[in-house]
Amino acid sequence: MNRSKDGDLAARPEPSAVAAAQKAKPVKLLESDSVEDAAVCVFSAALDHFEANIACFLAGQSVESVHQMRVALRRLRAAMGLFGKALEGERLDAAKARAKRLGATLGAARNWDVFREMLDEGPGAALGDDPSFHALLRDLDGRRAGAYHAARAALEGEETDVFLAEFRKAIAGRDWEPAPGAADEGxxxxxxxxxxxxxxxxxxxxxxxxxxxxxxxxxxxxxxxxxxxxxxxxxxxxxxxxxxxxxxxxxxxxxxxxxxxxxxxxxxxxxxxxxxxxxxxxxxxxxxxxxxxxxxxxxxxxxxxxxxxxxxxxxxxx
Structure with a gap:
């Protein structure tokens, strides 16, 4: 994550540049940081986490990349809620709404992944070759494939590009105001x-x-x-x-x-x-x-x- 205040943030990686899903990296704050400094770092770290896993997903659609993108968006939304006590603005609101919509699409794919894992690890061994179990798996895998198709369409779509570009710009320019009752700088x-x-x-x-x-x-x-x-x-x-x-x-x-x-x-x-x-x-x-x-x-x-x-x-x- 780039901590600079001039908006010189890392470019979105190409799919071929990422071999594996990426977990969230630590957010490194300083005792001298203001609330705004902290918000810039935390927001940027969440976006970096999300973007790294977009590249991984588009390169190979891994289960872990879906999980990590969903985690990144949850962390981002949690951070925006947390800093909402101090900062507010239209761009923050817009980014939060877009993150929620993307999270819902990825969440649908993740739910089918988790369900498949639960079946494999538990009742699947007991049911074995039961025809109804195979019918269940076929139906599940078909719905899962549809959810992955929707996830790819969303990630390659214009809304994701707008979300990333607009929010990166807002972070770089600190395009927000103090929330009611909050100090300008703390x-x-x-x-x-x-x-x-x-x-x-x-x-x-x-x-x-x-x-x-x-x-x-x-x-x-x-x-x-x-x-x-x-x-x-x-x-x-x-x-x-x-x-x-x-x-x-x-x-x-x-x-x-x-x-x-x-x-x-x-x-x-x-x-x-x-x-x-x-x-x-x-x-x-x-x-x-x-x-x-x-x-x-x-x-x-x-x-x-x-x-x-x-x-x-x-x-x-x-």
Missing amino acids: AAMDFARAALGRLRKRVRRKSKNLAERTPEERHQARIALKKARYGAEFFETLFDADDAADYTATLARMQDGLGAFNDMATAQRLLDEIDGDGGATLRASGFVRGWFAHAAQDAIDHARKSEKRLKKLKPFWK
Whole structure:
């Protein structure tokens, strides 16, 4: 990521230049950074992450590149929400809306990927050569291919080019204004302490009695965890590295555990979509639903343990 204020940001790589999917790189902030400096760095890092994986996807359409693009857009939207306490503007709003639309398209492809992995790792071995299971896989793979086609069309389309060009330009020119009630210029470290404190309180509130919550409430708790984790990763270089690493690692484990609930809920929805086309898949579908219902018990146990870990988790920014 380029930290310069003159807008001299890295060019979008060609598909042939990237051999593998790219994970998010650390955001390196300085104690002397202002809130605007931090926003420039965090926004730019998310865009760099996204663009690197566009190149990988267009070169080979890998499952991991879809996942990483979706993560990059989620990190970007989380960052824009976080810095929305200090900065606002039409270009920020437009970029957030475009990122949401792109994320939804990529999310559809990712959901089919995850569902396929869940079948391969669990009930698939038990069902083996069952004809209804093969019918289920054929239907799934057809829908997955359609979702990938839509993802490629979106990434090669004009809206993605506009999103990247316009937002890069806004970042380079710092094309935003102070949000109502925010200071024109403040220290990134002070902003980080306040933001991370708010995120932590939200996670604790959303995670109370987690194992007994409804699926939607657990989903909201996971979103809060994810935002808290991203926030911690954005600002971790301003504080003690070891304490920050322990904090983010704990949140990541909790997020992964709650992710099982979300994956199973999504799988049920995708099964409904497949079963709506006819009866060839129904036998396998019923078996898969039962398998996931049994597996949900492990996720409930994980939720109880996660709530205990959260209560013991100390802020690293004090």
